[in-house]
Amino acid sequence: MTLRQRGFTLLEMLVTATVLVILASAVVPMARNGVRRQRELELRRDLREMRMAIDSYKAMAEQNKIKGPPPENNYYPESLDILVEGAPVTGKDAKVRFLRRIPVDPFTQKAEWGMRSLSDDASSSSWGGGSVFDVYSLAPGTGSNKVPYREW
Secondary structure, three states: OOHHHOOOOHHHHHHHHHHHHHHHHHHHHHHHHHHHHHHHHHHHHHHHHHHHHHHHHHHHHHOOOEOOOOHHHOOOOOOHHHHHHOEEEOOOOOEEOOOOOOOOOOOOOOOOOEEEOOOOOOOOOOOOOOOOOEEEOOOOOEOOOOOEHHHO
């Protein structure tokens, strides 16, 4: 082999680089959508977990299994912290915990959530206080289903 026959030509290198750029430009958006989808699934799971904990607290308070809030709160917890700290069991020196911790919102990276009480409007973005009837994400933006994260 002579010196000219070894290695790649400039044209071969340009063609290879162009093909790699085209492939990379197709993969990057798919990876971004995959990360977004994963965060959305985590958000749905966190919201479901907190809503189930709120419902469990309410059911146990209605059955007088725990020392719940006053009846004017309709047996809903006064804050999310009560679900983590635990509610005292009626007649025993023990507590029932409904959450291990308040989940971190995958979009805001904070353990802060919007809350609604029974007296709040369904589309309200402010908490009237008293009891926690529902939770929602404080993340800006819209999900892949075209619904804002605050409405999930």
